[in-house]
Amino acid sequence: MKLITAFLKDKGREISLYAGTVGIFVVVAFLYNIRIDELRYALLLVAVWLLLYEATEFCRFRKKHLILESLRKVPQECADNLPQYRNLLEADYQEIITMLSEKLAEIKSEDQIARQDLADYYGMWAHQIKTPIAAMHILLQGMEAEYPELTKIKEIKMELFKMEQYVEMVLTYLRMEDMSSDLQIEQVPLDKILKQSVRKYSQMFILQKIRLEYQPTGQNVLTDEKWLGFVIEQILSNALKYIRSAGVIRIYKEEKDNRMLLIIEDNGIGIQAEDLPRVFEKGFTGYNGRADKKSTGIGLYLCKKIMKRLGHGIWIESDIGHGTCVYVDLSRKDWDPE
Numbered sequence: 001m002k003l004i005t006a007f008l009k010d011k012g013r014e015i016s017l018y019a020g021t022v023g024i025f026v027v028v029a030f031l032y033n034i035r036i037d038e039l040r041y042a043l044l045l046v047a048v049w050l051l052l053y054e055a056t057e058f059c060r061f062r063k064k065h066l067i068l069e070s071l072r073k074v075p076q077e078c079a080d081n082l083p084q085y086r087n088l089l090e091a092d093y094q095e096i097i098t099m100l101s102e103k104l105a106e107i108k109s110e111d112q113i114a115r116q117d118l119a120d121y122y123g124m125w126a127h128q129i130k131t132p133i134a135a136m137h138i139l140l141q142g143m144e145a146e147y148p149e150l151t152k153i154k155e156i157k158m159e160l161f162k163m164e165q166y167v168e169m170v171l172t173y174l175r176m177e178d179m180s181s182d183l184q185i186e187q188v189p190l191d192k193i194l195k196q197s198v199r200k201y202s203q204m205f206i207l208q209k210i211r212l213e214y215q216p217t218g219q220n221v222l223t224d225e226k227w228l229g230f231v232i233e234q235i236l237s238n239a240l241k242y243i244r245s246a247g248v249i250r251i252y253k254e255e256k257d258n259r260m261l262l263i264i265e266d267n268g269i270g271i272q273a274e275d276l277p278r279v280f281e282k283g284f285t286g287y288n289g290r291a292d293k294k295s296t297g298i299g300l301y302l303c304k305k306i307m308k309r310l311g312h313g314i315w316i317e318s319d320i321g322h323g324t325c326v327y328v329d330l331s332r333k334d335w336d337p338e
Contacts, residue, residue, distance in 0.1 A: 022046060119174050126170045133167070136160055158207050165237060172230055172302055179309055183224050190219045190262065190330070194251060197232045204240050205249075215252040219260060221330045227306050231314070234299045235264045235326045242324075243268035259331040271318035279316055280304040 022043065029042075137160065144153050175182060198205075198212065205212055221228075239249050243266050250265040271279065278284045283297040307314045313329030 119177065122170060123174050126167050126174070129167055130164075133160060133164055154203070154207055158204060161203065165233075168230075169234075169298060169302070173298065176302065176305060179227070179306070183227070183309070185222060185224055185310075187220045187222055188225045188228075190217045190221050190253075193225055193229050193232060194262075197229055197236055198251075200233060201236050201240060208240060208243070209246045210240065210243060211246070211248045213248060213250040213252075215250075217253040217262065219253060219330075221260075223310055223312065223330065227310060228312075231303045231306055231328070232264070234303050235328075238299060239264065239266040239268060239324070239326075242266075259329055262328040262330055263325055264328070265323065265325045267323040270320040270322055270324055271316065272320055273318075276316060276318060280314075 025046075026043070137157070140153055140157055140160070143150065147153075194214070194217070198214065204210075236249070243249065247267050250263075252263055252265075254261045254263055275284075280300050280303070281297070282301040284301075285297040303314060307328070313327075315327050316324060317327070318324040
């Protein structure tokens with residue numbers, strides 16, 4: 001019905017012209033006293049011819065509409081598969097579309113090259129910066145052995161550890177573009193991933209005097225060990241960043257509505273209620289990030305994207321002044337390779 005309405009609207013002027021022509025024909029026939037039966041026969045022939053003509057035109061209109069509708073789903077192939085033009089105006093429109101399509105392809109190509117150059121540069125920088133970081137670790141270890149009374153060395157090591165984490169975040173951000181080729185989905189012991197992540201941040205737990213309450217899950221999950229490990233590390237990093245000294249971080253599992261949830265809970269400063277809906281947005285730092293002046297707004301954004309591609313879920317609940325709970329839904333088995 002929608003197609004017929006569009007066709008009639010498109011042919012409105014032609015139909016008015018036909019009606020006017022037939023009207024003139026009838027008036028002239030009446031003035032010249034042409035017999036009614038002859039006039040009726042002539043009008044019938046004209047009506048049949050117009051009906052056949054418009055039926056043919058409708059078929060062409062429908063065919064063209066279907067072709068254009070299919071091209072809308074694959075716009076990159078638009079210029080090469082346009083329907084055959086029937087007049088000069090349609091030819092002009094198609095020429096303009098082809099020119100715009102070629103220009104768009106050229107812009108996309110230039111953008112892709114620029115993005116690849118930028119990714120190559122930052123990839124090279126991230127790998128090169130690891131060398132002086134490793135050298136500083138060695139120097140600090142030597143200083144710690146030679147001057148054990150220097151209490152600030154541990155704090156310097158923690159700041160160096162944070163620097164390593166930021167470099168790792170850069171590399172993860174760059175790898176996100178081609179994450180599908182790096183995925184290895186398999187059954188993995190969840191406790192293995194959790195223990196590796198906790199071990200990585202153990203010095204920060206000790207330095208900040210944060211107590212860890214860890215309940216083994218005894219659970220195997222269908223996931224990618226490396227990427228899920230990065231997500232858990234980011235959650236722990238955020239918890240440690242915004243928790244008070246001598247606070248508590250709890251890690252445990254919970255089964256709810258046939259879902260297996262991993263929960264990482266802290267009793268830190270919490271997140272403002274108005275910030276909660278946006279914490280996974282790229283670059284969003286919120287009230288805490290602005291107050292801390294060190295937040296990048298990238299960590300949770302990466303977590304959300306990674307979890308989506310792994311087929312898992314993640315969300316946050318928080319009470320300002322009382323702490324934050326991060327829920328990681330590991331029960332889903334579908335994953336998004338794109």
